[in-house]
Every structure is written in C-alpha cells, then in structure tokens.
Amino acid sequence: MDFPENLPSPDIGRLEQIVSHFFPKALHIVLDSRIPSLQSRGRTRDRSSGGLNVKKSDKWFNLIMGDRPAALDKLHSWHRNILDSMIIDIILIHPTDDDDDHGNVRSAETVIERWVVQYENPLIMSPQTSDPSTRYQKVYKKAIILLRSLYAQTRLLPAYRVSRQLSSSLASSRYEMVYKVSSFSDVFSPPVTETMKEFRFSPVEVPPGRLCASVTYRSDLSDFNLGAHITLPPRIITDYVGSPATDPMRFFPSPGQSFEATSFHFQGRAGRPPLTTSSASERPHSWTSGFHRPPTPNQSFSPDFHWSRTDGGDSHHQLSPPFSPSGSPSTPRGSYSPRINVRPGTAPVTIPSSATFNRYVSSNFSEPSRNPLPPFSPKSTRRSPSSQDSLPGIALYKSSRSGESPSGLINHYPGHKLTKDSKYDSGRFSGLLSSSGSPRFGFSRSPSRLSSDLEDPDCSCPFDFDDVDESVLQYSQSLDRRKTSSSISQSLPIGRKSQDAAVGVLVQMLKTAPPLRQDSSTYMASSMSGVQREGSSVSGAESEFSMARSTSDALEELRNYKQLKDLLLSKSKSVGGATRVH
Amino acid sequence: MNCEACHLKELEVESFEIREVLRCILHTIVFHRALGLIRPKDIDLELFDITYVQCGEIEVEKKIDDKIEQFITWIDKHPNKKSQICLSFYEVKTKQPSWFTNKIERLYWEQWFINLNVLQPTKSPTGKSQHSKLVMDPGEESEERSSRRTLLEQSLQEVLFQIIKFVNEKKDHVPPINDGVIYCPFEITFPSSSDSTFGMDMIKRMLHSGGHPSMLS
Numbered sequence: 001m002d003f004p005e006n007l008p009s010p011d012i013g014r015l016e017q018i019v020s021h022f023f024p025k026a027l028h029i030v031l032d033s034r035i036p037s038l039q040s041r042g043r044t045r046d047r048s049s050g051g052l053n054v055k056k057s058d059k060w061f062n063l064i065m066g067d068r069p070a071a072l073d074k075l076h077s078w079h080r081n082i083l084d085s086m087i088i089d090i091i092l093i094h095p096t097d098d099d100d101d102h103g104n105v106r107s108a109e110t111v112i113e114r115w116v117v118q119y120e121n122p123l124i125m126s127p128q129t130s131d132p133s134t135r136y137q138k139v140y141k142k143a144i145i146l147l148r149s150l151y152a153q154t155r156l157l158p159a160y161r162v163s164r165q166l167s168s169s170l171a172s173s174r175y176e177m178v179y180k181v182s183s184f185s186d187v188f189s190p191p192v193t194e195t196m197k198e199f200r201f202s203p204v205e206v207p208p209g210r211l212c213a214s215v216t217y218r219s220d221l222s223d224f225n226l227g228a229h230i231t232l233p234p235r236i237i238t239d240y241v242g243s244p245a246t247d248p249m250r251f252f253p254s255p256g257q258s259f260e261a262t263s264f265h266f267q268g269r270a271g272r273p274p275l276t277t278s279s280a281s282e283r284p285h286s287w288t289s290g291f292h293r294p295p296t297p298n299q300s301f302s303p304d305f306h307w308s309r310t311d312g313g314d315s316h317h318q319l320s321p322p323f324s325p326s327g328s329p330s331t332p333r334g335s336y337s338p339r340i341n342v343r344p345g346t347a348p349v350t351i352p353s354s355a356t357f358n359r360y361v362s363s364n365f366s367e368p369s370r371n372p373l374p375p376f377s378p379k380s381t382r383r384s385p386s387s388q389d390s391l392p393g394i395a396l397y398k399s400s401r402s403g404e405s406p407s408g409l410i411n412h413y414p415g416h417k418l419t420k421d422s423k424y425d426s427g428r429f430s431g432l433l434s435s436s437g438s439p440r441f442g443f444s445r446s447p448s449r450l451s452s453d454l455e456d457p458d459c460s461c462p463f464d465f466d467d468v469d470e471s472v473l474q475y476s477q478s479l480d481r482r483k484t485s486s487s488i489s490q491s492l493p494i495g496r497k498s499q500d501a502a503v504g505v506l507v508q509m510l511k512t513a514p515p516l517r518q519d520s521s522t523y524m525a526s527s528m529s530g531v532q533r534e535g536s537s538v539s540g541a542e543s544e545f546s547m548a549r550s551t552s553d554a555l556e557e558l559r560n561y562k563q564l565k566d567l568l569l570s571k572s573k574s575v576g577g578a579t580r581v582h
Numbered sequence: 583m584n585c586e587a588c589h590l591k592e593l594e595v596e597s598f599e600i601r602e603v604l605r606c607i608l609h610t611i612v613f614h615r616a617l618g619l620i621r622p623k624d625i626d627l628e629l630f631d632i633t634y635v636q637c638g639e640i641e642v643e644k645k646i647d648d649k650i651e652q653f654i655t656w657i658d659k660h661p662n663k664k665s666q667i668c669l670s671f672y673e674v675k676t677k678q679p680s681w682f683t684n685k686i687e688r689l690y691w692e693q694w695f696i697n698l699n700v701l702q703p704t705k706s707p708t709g710k711s712q713h714s715k716l717v718m719d720p721g722e723e724s725e726e727r728s729s730r731r732t733l734l735e736q737s738l739q740e741v742l743f744q745i746i747k748f749v750n751e752k753k754d755h756v757p758p759i760n761d762g763v764i765y766c767p768f769e770i771t772f773p774s775s776s777d778s779t780f781g782m783d784m785i786k787r788m789l790h791s792g793g794h795p796s797m798l799s
Contacts, residue, residue: 204753
C-alpha cells in the first residue's frame with residue numbers, strides 16, 4: 001500500500017488519517033463529477049508515467065483524481081472534527097413556470113442528490129479480532145474499495161448525465177447545478193422523499209468507529225425538462241424528405257433540361273395540361289436504355305398516348321424520356337419498368353436532333369438489342385387482314401429485335417428495296433415515328449403486301465399531297481425547329497415515288513383498319529382527312545387508346561406510323577423538292 | 583479464504599451489443615478489484631446512455647478486449663442462445679513442487695458469472711407466407727428493437743448496481759494488496775462447445791489450484 005510518507009507510526013494515527021483523508025477524497029469524487037468548475041486539472045495527464053508525478057495527497061486510497069481545486073481544500077478546511085458528518089447537496093437551479101411582476105422567469109432550487117459521509121463512533125467499542133499490525137492495511141483496503149464503488153456510483157446516478165449536459169456549451173443558462181456542503185441538513189420534505197431513492201454503501205470498520213457513506217438521489221429528473229432546454233449539436237440529416245435517398249419514385253425536376261413546346265406538343269391526356277418544358281421528367285427511365293441518346297434539351301417528347309398509366313398524375317412529358325441529363329438510362333423506375341416489359345420497345349422517343357438521330361440510327365443498327373422498339377406482333381398490329389407490310393422508310397427505324405440483322409435494314413434502305421421488307425415486322429418502328437402528331441399512317445402491314453402496294457403508284461389514297469403537305473409543313477416546321485430535317489434527309493434516301501406510295505399505303509391501311517373502338521375509328525377517319533391539330537386529335541385518341549392493352553398497342557403502332565410518315569415526308573423534301581413543301 | 587461467487591442478472595443482447603456490454607461489465611468489476619494506484623478513466627458507451635469506469639491500465643484493457651473478441655468468435659461458431667462468461671480473480675501462490683509438478687497454483691477467491699442471452703438476428707423469415715409481414719417488419723422491428731434496447735440499458739444499469747452492491751457487501755475475502763501490484767490477477771473464461779468440456783476446465787482449474795476453491799483457509 002502506498003501510504004503517504006508523513007504518516008505517523010501508530011496504527012491509530014494511521015486509522016485516523018484514513019478517516020480524515022476519506023472525507024476530502026469523497027468530496028472530491030462527488031463534486032468532480034457534478035460541478036464542472038471543480039473538475040480536476042491534470043487528471044488525464046501523465047497517464048503513461050503512472051503515479052510518478054502525482055501529489056502525495058492525491059495518492060490516497062490509490063485513486064488519482066488530479067489536482068484538487070483550491071475551493072475543495074477550503075471546503076474541507078471547516079471539517080476539523082472527523083466525527084462531524086459531511087453532507088454534500090447537489091442542487092439543480094431550474095426555471096419555474098411562475099413569472100414575477102417584471103416578466104422574469106423565477107428559478108427554483110431542487111436538491112437532486114444528497115451525499116452523506118460520516119464517521120460513526122459507536123458508544124461501545126467493538127472487540128478487535130484482527131491483528132493490529134495488519135488492521136490498518138485491511139481497513140485501508142476496504143476504504144479503497146468503498147471509494148471505488150462511490151466513484152462508480154457517481155457515474156451511474158442520473159445527476160451525472162445532467163451535469164454533463166449542463167456543462168456543455170450548448171446548455172441553457174437557465175439551468176445550473178450547484179452544491180452545498182454542510183454538517184447539518186434539512187430533512188427532506190415528505191413529498192421530496194417519495195421521489196428519492198437511497199443507496200447505502202457498506203460501512204468500513206475503522207476502529208473505533210466505522211466509515212459510512214450513503215446517497216439519496218432523485219431517480220427521475222425528467223420533471224425538469226432538461227432535454228427541452230438543451231440544444232443538441234447540429235446534425236446532418238441525410239434522409240430529409242425529398243432527398244434522393246428516401247423516395248426513389250419521387251419526381252425531381254432537373255434544372256438542366258428544357259423541352260420545347262412544339263407543334264408536336266400534344267395536349268397529353270384529356271384534361272392534362274399542355275406539355276411544359278420545365279417539368280419534364282429528368283429521372284432516367286428504364287425504357288430509355290435502348291436509345292442511348294444523350295439527353296439534349298432540344299429533344300421533344302413523344303406523345304405517349306399509348307402509355308397507359310396507373311398513377312395518372314404525370315403528364316406524359318414526365319414519362320417521355322428522358323434522356324435525362326443524368327444519363328443513367330438503366331435506372332429502373334417503378335411504374336415505368338413494368339411497362340417496358342409489357343411493351344418492350346415502346347418508343348419514348350421524340351423527334352431526334354440531327355446528331356442524336358444519326359446516333360440513334362447507327363446505334364439501332366449496330367446494337368439491335370438496345371433498341372426498345374416494340375416488336376409488333378403481327379396480330380397486334382394487324383389492322384386489316386392483309387396489312388402487315390412495312391415500308392422501306394420504316395425499315396430504317398425498325399428494330400432488329402426480332403433478330404433480323406441490321407445490315408438488312410441498311411441494305412433495304414437505299415433505293416426502293418421494298419421487296420426485301422418481307423422479313424421485317426411492321427411493328428418495329430422507331431420512336432421517331434411516333435413523335436409526329438399525326439397518326440396518319442398505319443404501318444402494320446405485311447411486307448408482301450407492302451411491296452405490292454408500294455409498287456402500285458396508282459393506289460387510291462385519300463392522302464393527297466396537299467394534305468400531306470399541310471401535315472408535312474407542320475412537321476417540317478417543327479423539325480426545322482429541332483434541326484433534324486437535314487439529318488433526316490441525309491439518312492433517309494427514300495425515293496419520292498416510293499414515299500408517295502408508302503404514304504398512300506399507310507393511309508389505306510389506316511382507313512381499312514378495323515376500329516378498336518367506336519371512338520377510335522372516328523379518330524382514324526378524322527385523321528385521314530388531314531390532321532391540322534395533331535395535338536388535339538392525338539389527345540382525343542390518347543385517352544381512349546390508353547384504356548386497354550390492345551388499344552395501346554394500336555396507339556403505339558399509330559405513333560410509329562406517324563413517325564414514319566414524317567420521316568418520309570422529310571425525306572421527300574430532301575430528295576425531290578418539287579412537290580414537297582419545305 | 584472463501585471463493586465468493588456473484589451471479590449477475592441475465593442480459594438479452596444482440597451480437598453487435600456484446601462488445602460494449604461485456605466491456606462495461608468486465609471493466610467495472612476489475613475497477614473494483616484494481617486496488618493499486620490507478621488513474622480511473624471514464625468511458626461513455628456508444629449504444630447506451632451509460633458511463634462506466636476503467637482502471638486505466640492498458641494491460642487490463644487489452645486482456646479484456648482480447649477475451650471479448652474470443653467470446654464473440656465463439657458465439658458466432660456456437661450460436662447458443664445463452665452463454666456465461668466467468669471472470670475469476672485468483673491469487674498466485676507458489677508451492678512446494680508436488681507430484682503435479684506444478685509450482686505455481688492459482689487460488690480463486692472470487693468469481694463473477696456474467697449471463698448473456700445472445701439474440702439471433704431476426705432477418706430469418708422464409709417462406710411466402712411471411713412476405714407480406716416483411717413489408718411491415720422494418721417499422722415494427724425498429725420499434726421492437728428500440729424497446730429492447732431501452733430494456734437492455736435498464737438491465738445493464740441494474741447489473742452495474744448489482745456489482746457495486748456485491749463489491750460493497752463482501753470485502754473480507756479480498757486478498758491484501760501487494761506492493762507494486764496494480765490489479766488483482768484475473769482470468770476470463772467462457773464455456774466451450776459442450777458443458778462437459780466446461781466441467782473439465784473447472785476440474786483442471788481445481789487441480790492446478792491445489793485444492794477446492796471453496797476450501798476455507
């Protein structure tokens with residue numbers, strides 16, 4: 001044991017010293033853990049050096065507390081008689097609900113802890129059984145254990161947490177923890193004692209008496225509303241409402257994208273507001289993956305009037321691709337991805353810009369798997385029993401999803417290689433075709449039929465040049481706006497004659513196609529007569545076409561036809577020029 | 583000298599809480615048995631609103647941490663629900679070489695039994711019937727977990743109170759403090775895979791100690 005060097009030789013003197021040093025040590029332990037201003041300095045320093053630089057007074061009871069504040073020494077100076085009890089009250093100063101006349105908040109003091117250390121000197125001396133030479137060692141050992149447990153207890157009681165909170169810089173100034181050391185104590189009032197618990201440390205026999213310690217404490221300090229008055233340190237909230245981390249389905253308008261409103265500006269669904277630019281969906285959709293176009297602000301969106309939605313809340317420009325600036329085409333989006341699975345290759349697409357158009361075309365041919373164009377099954381796209389042909393112009397945009405080689409498409413393209421269209425499914429039209437507002441052309445025709453139709457320049461089609469011109473004019477105007485005409489013309493060298501024939505064929509197909517619904521047939525007829533307002537007509541159809549799956553398929557097809565038509569018209573612009581209006 | 587034993591209240595812990603709980607309990611016990619000159623160190627638990635005290639000795643810290651890691655490894659291999667960790671304080675006594683050919687004997691004078699009920703993770707539901715339940719599970723699970731966490735915090739505080747109480751009540755059996763010895767030597771053991779092996783460990787220990795631990799001296 002490490003007794004101080006100036007310890008007197010007699011055991012009694014040692015025992016007395018144990019007792020006399022016990023009080024200030026206990027006081028130090030309690031106040032150090034409760035009153036920040038009395039916390040010891042240098043407690044944690046010299047940890048590696050052990051007790052080399054420790055003051056002798058601090059070595060008592062083998063518990064290094066650090067330098068004892070001067071205030072504590074002064075406090076203990078009055079405790080001259082070891083028989084006097086030492087009562088340490090830990091008082092919490094807290095605001096009350098009452099305010100005085102001046103509006104100041106009153107404060108109240110509540111004793112939340114009372115530590116009592118005393119040396120009980122019994123009137124009758126108990127017989128000493130142990131060897132006197134080792135008595136003080138055992139006593140000292142027990143006193144050490146007692147102070148260890150007292151130290152641990154100070155950390156366990158609720159007042160410790162409170163003092164830590166109040167000592168932080170964030171604490172409100174209206175709360176304070178103070179102490180009072182006395183020899184006599186006011187007896188706790190009955191209501192207070194009910195809320196307080198007591199813990200008595202086992203006394204240590206220190207002949208002729210015994211050292212006793214106890215603590216009475218409030219086990220519940222929630223009445224003081226300390227938590228409400230102590231501000232927490234700033235936290236970074238990562239899951240705030242609206243963060244990308246929370247709701248993946250949430251729509252986040254991208255600041256970068258602006259969609260032009262064009263003549264293709266479909267009114268969307270019935271009752272839907274017109275397409276606006278700012279609120280385009282920037283979220284990448286799973287069905288954008290097939291196009292591999294970088295998102296450009298000039299891209300319009302196709303009126304996916306065939307895109308039946310469950311939510312019904314989004315205007316279709318949200319669905320339309322985006323080719324969001326984020327450029328993550330493969331990000332799956334809840335309600336969208338199933339649609340892709342349902343109608344793979346549905347064209348979310350818009351009239352491409354020149355660069356993107358070329359890219360699309362090339363990508364279409366080079367990597368057929370990426371093209372999400374719907375492989376229109378013959379039966380779904382069959383408008384008339386005999387019409388499943390695809391047009392040569394259409395062939396360019398056909399996806400090779402059905403397994404046909406892209407080279408075949410290319411080969412078919414130059415000139416009038418309509419006869420080779422037989423292997424193409426008419427349904428595979430690019431999204432380009434659907435971007436036009438005029439569903440004038442139905443492209444679901446069998447190749448054989450197409451070829452025959454195309455070879456017949458005299459096919460009667462109500463779709464005369466003028467009508468075409470009007471629609472084409474609008475289309476071309478929009479195209480010009482989108483700067484796609486030149487590129488389209490370059491990449492679609494369809495002969496003028498074949499274009500006319502193709503147009504006529506398309507018109508005929510549309511005319512002869514059985515109506516899916518009563519309204520849809522009406523729609524078709526009106527569209528044949530010349531679509532002046534693509535948006536409105538399509539919007540009318542859109543609401544109906546979206547009703548059923550078969551209807552939506554037809555709508556898809558219609559879109560594709562339109563796109564094809566537009567392409568053809570644009571091509572004709574570039575090829576001929578005499579009869580086309582540019 | 584008696585070998586006092588203290589059986590602490592059982593705690594239900596999840597595997598990630600084992601480390602903190604064991605550190606808290608073991609250090610608190612050792613702090614009360616490190617009767618040499620020490621500089622105490624207050625440690626705040628991360629998972630709970632509890633502060634415990636370490637004796638500040640690096641060797642003690644290392645020894646406890648190593649044992650805890652071994653225990654966690656053992657728990658992973660033997661996912662038994664209930665396990666017990668024994669913290670034993672002993673005295674090292676040299677003895678005349680006997681037919682055991684062992685000069686050093688350990689005299690155990692105190693044993694602490696820490697009872698843990700390690701809960702298995704709840705992410706084990708299988709089958710379609712529980713699929714719908716899984717959807718609701720995150721919210722319910724977090725509530726359940728927070729209430730279990732609060733309960734564990736209270737229980738841990740009770741265990742610490744239990745330690746302080748035991749330490750206070752029984753002081754006579756503590757051996758005298760030797761000069762230069764900071765803390766009473768101790769060892770931490772936990773049962774191996776089977777109870778019989780654990781029993782063998784106890785028998786071995788008794789043989790090495792040269793007598794029954796509870797033998798009065």
